[in-house]
Amino acid sequence: MEQNTKQIRELTKEIRIGDRVIGGSYPILIQSMTNTKTQDVDATVEQILRLEDAGCEIVRCTVPDMEAAKAIGEIKKRIHIPLVADIHFDYRLAIAAMENGADKIRINPGNIGSDERVRAVVEKAKEYHVPIRVGVNSGSLEKKYIEKYNGVTAEGLVESALEKVAMIEQFGYDQLVISIKSSDVMMCVKAHELIADKTPYPLHVGITEAGTIISGNIKSSIGLALILNQGIGNTIRVSLTGDPVEEIRSAKIILKTLGIRKGGAEIVSCPTCGRTQIDLIRLANEAETLVSRYPYDIKVAVMGCVVNGPGEAKEADLGIAGGLGCGVIIKKGEIIRKLPEEELLAGLKEELDNWQA
Ligand code: SF4
Structure with a gap:
């Protein structure tokens, strides 16, 4: 794939997330995800502060119920980086998360339900100026794409992601970030290569379910390096089965090794x-x-x-x-x-x- 390594990343749309901006010529930001119960505000804040200290720049918290959605407001008062609410299935949780101050929401429109429910989420995002990360995952790719491409493939993941993006665009919203996750490293790389010139939106890059500290670091390093070195990707997460702070240390080393980020011994x-x-x-x-x-x-x-x-x-x-x-x-x-x-x-x-x- 021949391309100017800087152009793809720099040509992506600028998207504001809280007080940070991704896309365009803005730097690649490091993300992680808490593994506390979000409704346990003290534990979640304590972990986010440790992540901040390690260099985390955006944090994602799961929002499985209304108590967690409401906790976001309290958590936000005590942290200093943008918070992304991760929602599955229940559109009302996405709405509540935004009302409680989430800086970005991560949804899979495919599991949110009817168009009307997706529209309700989009309307709230418009009202609160909250960007939406549209995520597709190899583990939950729709049957129609599995059948069309004879299994879970990079092509199917890309088509599914672009379909979700189009669904949100039809409701008149374009503050979007796309993530395509696969635990198959080379499939993930191919999917990013395929989607990079098909969409103007920033890409959040990570190898999902990469594994424990050793295998997770190796898979993430290979996958992220192959993707980032092509000029693709605006935010990253190293997924590890372990303390999320380790994810930040690894992400920083990956960016530094690739010459993308300077600073730090x-x-x-x-x-x-x-x-x-x-x-x-x-x-x-x-x-x-x-x-x-x-x-x-x-x-x-x-x-x-x-x-x-x-x-x-x-x-x-x-x-x-x-x-x-x-x-x-x-x-x-x-x-x-x-x-x-x-x-x-x-x-x-x-x-x-x-x-x-
Ligand atoms: Fe061995 Fe010295 Fe080389 Fe270390 S620096 S590997 S101890 S020869």
Whole structure:
């Protein structure tokens, strides 16, 4: 697929979600979804604040009943990022979510019911200027598209999504975001390639039901990289079976690795080998947590030995290389300090605290 990687994303319509805008030349935003009971306001707010702290820019909460819809108003008062209400089946919940301050709603018009019910949701969205994310999912693709394309296919997902978009457009509304989800990574990639030049609306990209931390990260990284690197996608979510905060850490690494987002320290660490004489696995993990708190656009290397470490750390701005019970701090390829093993992390912190960005 030949295209200018920037053009597709930048040609999408600008859509305002709360105080953020996606589409056009606006940056790709990172989303996650809470896994608390939405009606448990304290627990949900606590999780959203942790997500915010990690770098989440839009959060989605499930709204399975009226109590959850009403909780949105209270949650909104205590958080600082736009909130998306996720609704299935009951159009009245979508209306209540908007009345309670949801900044965006996510619906699948196919399971909302009659045209009149979809129209009622759209009219409320117009009144409150709330964008609608139209979602289709490989797990719930309509039978007619499964039959037409002999199974669940990218083509069927795209046709289904565009049909839903047309349904909302016919009611005179165009503040839309589209999401096409599939747990089949390559099907998901193909669906995004197919839909990207067929619609002006921003796309929310994610691999659904990607799995646990390891498989979810791998599948999401491959899928998102293949899609984003073609200039497609305006918001992303890394779906993981785990703490949603992990999704944000992964999303940030994906955007940084693709060169889409600058800023934030990057850690590189060696895989360890027979030469490693310090507890490098622990050190690398602790260093990663430490550097993630700094905004500098720098590379920090954590290497297992003083034989190859300093050389391999040369490309990094800061580095640690371990020895037997001790290690060195490296800055711009030069060894600047030698410290006992237990003081290496503190030494790295000092260098970060004094870093001239
Ligand atoms: Fe082994 Fe040293 Fe290379 Fe790490 S940096 S993999 S310990 S040789």
